Amino acid sequence: MCMIMNFAIDLPGSSPCTSQVFIGRNIGSELSATLAPYLGERVAYWIWDENVFRIWKGRLQGSFWPDRENDRLLCFRASEANKRLSAVEKLAAELLQLGADRGSALIAVGGGVTGDVVGFLASVYMRGVPHIQVPTTLLAQVDSSIGGKTGVDLEQGKNLLGAFHQPQVIWMDLQFLETLPPEEFRQGMAEVIKTAMIGDTALWDYLEAHLESLKLRESEPLHHVVAACCQLKAKVVQLDEKETGYRRVLNLGHTVGHALERLSRYQIRHGDAVAMGLVTATKLAVSMGKAEPEVLVRLEKLCRAWDLPVRLPAGFSPEAVLAAMQTDKKYIGGRLHFILPVRIGEVMDNQDLRLEQLGEVLRALTL
Ligand SMILES: NC(=O)c1ccc[n+]([C@@H]2O[C@H](COP(=O)([O-])OP(=O)(O)OC[C@H]3O[C@@H](n4cnc5c(N)ncnc54)[C@H](O)[C@@H]3O)[C@@H](O)[C@H]2O)c1
Missing domain, CATH: 3.40.50.1970 (Rossmann fold)
Known part of the structure; x- marks a missing residue:
């Protein structure tokens, strides 16, 4: 059985x-x-x-x-x-x-x-x-x-x-x-990292501690990670099925990520774009004094361990990324709901983001 x-x-x-x-x-x-x-x-x-x-x-x-x-x-x-x-x-x-x-x-x-x-x-x-x-x-x-x-x-x-x-x-x-294929597995890991960042500190610690066995796709760690991610997502959608509020936390890293995907005409893969979006959101949170610099250090280390990009490719102007973000579904009534990490396992919905501030972070992260 x-x-x-x-x-x-x-x-x-x-x-x-x-x-x-x-x-x-x-x-x-x-x-x-x-x-x-x-x-x-x-x-x-x-x-x-x-x-x-x-x-x-x-x-x-x-x-x-x-x-x-x-x-x-x-x-x-x-x-x-x-x-x-x-x-x-x-x-x-x-x-x-x-x-x-x-x-x-x-x-x-x-x-x-x-x-x-x-x-x-x-x-x-x-x-x-x-x-x-x-x-x-x-x-x-x-x-x-x-x-x-x-x-x-x-x-x-x-x-x-x-x-x-x-x-x-x-x-x-x-x-x-x-x-x-390894490339598809790597792309999925970006969503795993996002999920842990949103609401599961224990999962984050687990990802750091079981890196090698996860790379080998061993049964137990894989089961642990898939189950933890599903349970967290289930918890969020049970509270806000139609994304009228709380479910927006799942968009962590996706506002910038989707803009990068679209600007690249989908040459940038979703997981890679999400990783860059996560780093952007975290650097922004640190620059706004909402998260400790250590959060960014741990995020970049985990992304690098999975070969996920932590810098934006040259050739995308911050202005183009900002413009692309404004046609996103998360841009509601002229306001951008931008999810920021506060610490590993906790995020906030920032609704009064100054776009210049985000532009500065994008500039600093572009290769
Ligand atoms: N509905 C949602 O809430 C939600 C959330 C995140 C992403 N998405 C969407 O998911 C899509 C991306 O999904 P994806 O990354 O699974 O892409 P995908 O469905 O295109 O699969 C990626 C590749 O893997 C292959 N593949 C699938 N299973 C395989 C297996 N077991 N063995 C070998 N090859 C296999 C596929 O044929 C394909 O070539 C995007 O369109 C995105 O918008 C939806």
Whole structure:
């Protein structure tokens, strides 16, 4: 019998619901039985990242497979370039052709792109059908599969079309991470570091103490880190599902990060951009006297240990970064909600930031 950790995320909002989270390693054989009570009579349409499907179809030996008679399998080309409304439309047409109706359910198997696209499709297909997330990247396991944010990109920016649509079940099998390329693992670590900085001092200490075993992706430390991140994110979204206030803490490092990603036309990867955003926010907090310099020292050391950048690449003017930030969703009513670390494990929402102050920090951090 596999060891599976299970906890619930209760979302009491206007349409109350619960997401069940399951975490373990090599737990595919338990999947069908676990999902049965959630799916009931529904036909499930399993939508896989085609890359993950190609790598894993031979290894799974029957598990993670639509072993229920009527279930169907579809593949999706998961890339940021394909995280578009056109991909949603194409999948919807395929679903229709296969006979999916309001009594169906969707299951997303893949990284954050697959989860966001399939989650969004589930929110609009026949005005909404239930969905299940099976995240296969570190980023998707520690962050994107939790909390119900779904969506696609527009030419003008990321995630500009979307919906909150909570998954019924989030099934995390750490075995998927065995085949995750080192570069993707490194990108996910930026979100892990962010999560610890927001609200988990013990996780931060753990990351510092277990660096080598995490690099080897050993089961125990990986399980510890994924579970800690999921629980922290679950705690935040339970308090503020629709990001009307407290959930903004999860944007630590993302305001500058998203601007850098966009200015680079997505040549800078999300994790790298978040790392630069974390360093910028922390340096800003230190310069404003809101955090001790030691916080910045520890952050830079941990980022460097994961080869995450701690300086901004040459070629981006601070003015361009500031301008790009102002089209961000976090720029509300002319005010920028900028999350700053106060200490490791604690952040604050700063709403009266002087942009010149941020500009000075960006200048100081640019190579
Ligand atoms: N919804 C949210 O709350 C939220 C939060 C953070 C990020 N996101 C979104 O997540 C997306 C990034 O997610 P991602 O980093 O997982 O990217 P991704 O889904 O593009 O996956 C990265 C790459 O890894 C491959 N891959 C996935 N699982 C694998 C495995 N087990 N083995 C081998 N290869 C595998 C994919 O095919 C892809 O090439 C972005 O679009 C971002 O906006 C959403």
